[in-house]
Amino acid sequence: MAQDAQRPAERAKRLPRAVREKQILDAAVRVFSLHGYHSASMDEISDVAGVSKPMIYSYLGAKEDLFLHCIRREANRMLEAVQAGIRPDVPPDMQLWHGLRAFYGFVASHRESWVVLHRHAITVGGPFADEITDLRGKAIKLVGGLVVSAGARKGLAEQVEFSGEGLAAALVGAAESLADWWLDHTDVPDGVLASWLMNLAWLGFNDLVEGQLWRPREHDGEHGADQA
Amino acid sequence: MAQDAQRPAERAKRLPRAVREKQILDAAVRVFSLHGYHSASMDEISDVAGVSKPMIYSYLGAKEDLFLHCIRREANRMLEAVQAGIRPDVPPDMQLWHGLRAFYGFVASHRESWVVLHRHAITVGGPFADEITDLRGKAIKLVGGLVVSAGARKGLAEQVEFSGEGLAAALVGAAESLADWWLDHTDVPDGVLASWLMNLAWLGFNDLVEGQLWRPREHDGEHGADQA
Incomplete structure (x- = not known):
């Protein structure tokens, strides 16, 4: 790294910019x-990256810009992972299930990524919180699409057009809040979290206390609930 | 107010400290x-309050302390309002309904209050975001109590002890996220929001697309859903 600091241009030539970034x-x-914003x-980022500080500044800017780049990259990765998890050819409940599993x-x-996106970006506030608001908006749009398509399949397009975005906002908030809770309860497996939320969102508490459980199906049939 | 600035001690005597605060x-x-933190x-706070700036500093501190006092007061008022809305003598779904209506x-x-608590406290970050984390923790504890009591009524105490706090975290996140969405969709009445969330949380999306709706009951019976 001392070499890096002395000959940034020379080292930079050896690796493409995208790799360095x-x-x-x-x-x-x-x-x-680890430490919060x-x-x-x-200095520590430079050490861990094995890239000189001048090169970091030149490629991605000072600390505030660097943090913004981190938030944007992690937000995009998360959205892409969830989007990739949703299979549009399966019934709406299975789509939601796949989306929650992916999340x-x-x-x-x-x-x-989640700690940076959720805990630190929000705690620091300012432009970082705006990025998170933007991410939340995109997630609501994504889930809203699921809700609307579920409603349309049942001939409820009109009702769902009115309430769909609100329900999607509620669902995204629920998923986010449960993932936040998870940071302090890491002994719960991620599949269990997804199934709690699926049972809450798809079946609701009334069905849960009646002993009904939603389970993913091998052969994506139309009805997700184990009806007693 | 010019008088205030000149004779704060004299004016302060005329009104009890609690009234001034x-x-x-x-x-x-x-x-x-209106403006964010x-x-x-x-100066504007002093103008609107009709209280001199020196008196504000003396009673509640500088801007950061004052904002913290605002967050704490509004957080307590909100929790008290929700707690007062919950009637422990009715079935769990009606308790949740009353709690959501109150919220x-x-x-x-x-x-x-909500704009300050939710939008500004989070956006500014720092110690203010910590207060909101604390408020969220209290809300999760409150809702968790409802979930556990609902489970206990159905003989599901053990299952709910494991998942209850997670479900409560999800519900609080859903309520919060929908209230945030509402700030940009103020044409939706507050009762409609509470009923959307009740239908999502109590009945779930499966029942919704099947045309079932949860409605509050005149005579608090045991079953909340309109079963077809």
Whole structure:
């Protein structure tokens, strides 16, 4: 790294910029997730990345810009993971199930991303909180599409057009809040979280206390609930 | 107010401290909700409150302390309103219904409180976000009590002990997220919001698309759903 600091241009030539940026962002997400925005130091990010501080500044800017880059990359990765998990050819409940599995699966395997996105970006506030508002809006739009298509399948397009976005906002808030709770209860497997939320969102509490459970199906049939 | 500035001690004698503090906090909540934390000025708060700036500093501290006092007061008012709305003598679904009605009723009649608590406290971050985390924890505990008591009535105490707090976290996140969505969709009446969430949380989406609706009952019977 001392070499890096002395000959940034020379080292930069050896690795494409995209590779360097990935190294920097990976390191930054790790360091920000460990220490939070205010306590994280550019020195430690430089150490972990194996990239000189001048090169970090030149590629991704100072700490505030770097944190914004981290939030944007992790937000996009999360949305892409959830979107990739949703299979549009299955019934709406299975789509929601796949989406929830993909979301909690992402949080389980990218815990640092979630800590940065949820805990730190919100706690620091300012432009970072705006990014999270933007991410939440995109998630609501994605889930809203599911709700509307579920309603349309049942001939309820009109009702769902009125309430669909509100229900989607509620669902996204529920998923997010449960993932936040999870950070302090890591002994619960991610599949269990997805199934709690699926049971709450799809069947509701009344069905739960009546002993009904929603379970994913091998052969994607139309009805998800185990009707007694 | 010019008088105030000149003779704060004299004016302070005329009104009890609690009354003065209420005037200041009411004004501060209004000004913070309008302009956000950073843009709000102590001059405007002093003008709206009709209390001199030196007296504000002496009673409730500088801007940061004043904002913290606002958040704490509004958080307590909201929790008290929801707690007062829950009648422990009715079945769990009606308890949840009353709690949701009380929550959205509070947000409807104290929009400024909600804007300060939710939008601004989170956006500014720092110690203010910690207060909101604390408020959320209390709300989860409150709703968790409902979930556990609903489970116990059905002989499901053990299952609900494991999942109850997680479900409560999901429900609180859903209620909060829908209230946030509401700030941009104020044409929806607060009772409609409560009923959307009740239908989602109690009946679930499967029942909704099957045309079932949860409705509050005149005579608090045991079953909330309109079974077809």
